[in-house]
Amino acid sequence: MKVARFSKVGFILAAAGSAVGLGNIWKFPYMTGENGGGAFVLIYLLTITFIGVSLFLAEVLIGQISRKDAVSAFETLSPIKNNIWKYAGYMVFTGVLVLSFYTVVVGWIFKYIYISIFSLPTDIKLAGDAFNGMVGNEIGIQLFTFTIAFALIIWIVSKGVIKGIEKVNLVLMPALIFILVLLFFYAISLDGFGQAVSFLFVPDWSKVTSNSILAAVGQAFFTLSLGVGTIITYAVSLPKDTNLVKSSIIVAAMDTAIALFAGLIIFTFIFHFNAAPTQGAGLVFISLPPLFSQMGIMGNVIGFLFFVALAFAGITSAVSMIEPSILYLTNRHKMSRKKALSILGTAIYILGTLALLSNTKEFSEVLKFSGKGFFNILDFLSSSILMPLAGIMIAIFVGYFIQKERIYATLSPYLNDRVFNLWYFTIKYIIPIAVSAVMINKIFF
Numbered sequence: 156m157k158v159a160r161f162s163k164v165g166f167i168l169a170a171a172g173s174a175v176g177l178g179n180i181w182k183f184p185y186m187t188g189e190n191g192g193g194a195f196v197l198i199y200l201l202t203i204t205f206i207g208v209s210l211f212l213a214e215v216l217i218g219q220i221s222r223k224d225a226v227s228a229f230e231t232l233s234p235i236k237n238n239i240w241k242y243a244g245y246m247v248f249t250g251v252l253v254l255s256f257y258t259v260v261v262g263w264i265f266k267y268i269y270i271s272i273f274s275l276p277t278d279i280k281l282a283g284d285a286f287n288g289m290v291g292n293e294i295g296i297q298l299f300t301f302t303i304a305f306a307l308i309i310w311i312v313s314k315g316v317i318k319g320i321e322k323v324n325l326v327l328m329p330a331l332i333f334i335l336v337l338l339f340f341y342a343i344s345l346d347g348f349g350q351a352v353s354f355l356f357v358p359d360w361s362k363v364t365s366n367s368i369l370a371a372v373g374q375a376f377f378t379l380s381l382g383v384g385t386i387i388t389y390a391v392s393l394p395k396d397t398n399l400v401k402s403s404i405i406v407a408a409m410d411t412a413i414a415l416f417a418g419l420i421i422f423t424f425i426f427h428f429n430a431a432p433t434q435g436a437g438l439v440f441i442s443l444p445p446l447f448s449q450m451g452i453m454g455n456v457i458g459f460l461f462f463v464a465l466a467f468a469g470i471t472s473a474v475s476m477i478e479p480s481i482l483y484l485t486n487r488h489k490m491s492r493k494k495a496l497s498i499l500g501t502a503i504y505i506l507g508t509l510a511l512l513s514n515t516k517e518f519s520e521v522l523k524f525s526g527k528g529f530f531n532i533l534d535f536l537s538s539s540i541l542m543p544l545a546g547i548m549i550a551i552f553v554g555y556f557i558q559k560e561r562i563y564a565t566l567s568p569y570l571n572d573r574v575f576n577l578w579y580f581t582i583k584y585i586i587p588i589a590v591s592a593v594m595i596n597k598i599f600f
């Protein structure tokens with residue numbers, strides 16, 4: 156199989172482009188708000204540190220030593236002949252589920268690019284009405300922005316990974332970070348900042364339930380793009396002598412820092428406006444626009460730049476969700492990239508449309524299953540079930556099925572023996588046990 160190679164920074168940029176996205180700025184704050192704040196954040200941070208980084212490295216390892224699509228990677232690295240491990244590789248299709256609802260949110264952001272220029276709501280009540288009105292009632296506009304987002308993502312993917320992603324990332328990631336830093340300094344000067352800090356960092360254990368623990372673990376998987384084969388697929392293009400460990404840590408640290416920044420900013424504004432943290436999926440769209448509006452014309456500019464940068468952060472993540480299944484289809488089924496993309500694109504467009512409609516008043520009843528709307532089902536199924544399950548499989552595969560000597564040979568240039576053993580122990584025991592425990596806990600309690 157021929158694959159183009161990333162440059163060394165290219166891999167970090169692409170992996171960071173995948174990790175940093177709406178998960179950090181849209182989903183992390185609203186999940187934190189819905190799950191009571193500090194305790195959720197703590198579980199999230201613990202999961203990233205003790206599980207996420209190790210799994211990230213495990214995925215990099217699988218991609219790096221197999222240099223194959225995820226399905227073939229599991230198949231060829233497994234010592235068992237005719238084995239069932241290839242089925243673990245089907246995790247690539249989780250990316251299709253994620254992309255379906257993710258594209259709807261990119262569509263919302265497109266609408267907010269327009270809003271930030273022409274009609275910023277002046278207070279938080281109006282902002283709430285505007286967001287909820289859009290999601291609940293404006294089917295035509297949402298379908299329009301969703302379709303544009305979809306077309307853009309498919310177009311970028313059809314261009315191929317390297318060229319598409321590296322260039323866009325090089326400009327937009329720093330732009331996003333710059334705007335966040337700007338907003339952060341503004342937030343520090345407001346009263347709500349202290350409240351935001353305690354909301355995010357002082358755990359209230361009474362808010363912890365089996366649901367919120369699973370949600371925090373799922374969010375950690377989601378934010379690092381784990382359990383979809385994305386990191387495996389990107390690591391296929393990694394130059395041989397890249398420091399795998401350092402790259403994994405850089406990406407995870409950057410991703411976490413951005414989520415925490417976003418959380419601090421958004422909750423400062425929420426408390427500044429005396430609004431409730433439990434605004435759900437609208438949180439970022441409700442908390443920021445009134446603030447931009449208060450800044451006058453500068454607010455229009457900053458708001459515009461913020462939503463543009465956010466859209467692109469979303470798009471670079473979106474591209475990374477579909478690449479694993481494209482590589483699988485083109486590699487294993489000898490499909491052309493175009494054909495693979497048409498099949499996957501059709502599925503995404505249909506599922507995405509249903510997700511979009513499930514939030515609207517008109518269709519919410521029809522598209523509800525056991526009390527949950529289809530949009531939320533796609534999200535829950537992928538982040539809280541499929542990604543953690545895939546994480547367990549990856550850990551078991553690396554821990555028990557790939558020869559330890561081979562792993563050691565690949566990683567030892569970048570880790571000392573103590574750290575290697577710690578990582579290996581985490582992969583073999585901690586991850587399978589801890590993640591299963593969280594999932595089982597949710598089923599029974």
Ligand code: PFF
Pocket residue numbers: 173174175176177178179250253377378379380381383384385472473475476
């Ligand atoms: N990590 C992305 C984010 O935080 O927005 C979302 C994501 C990307 C999930 C790629 C899954 C994936 F395969």
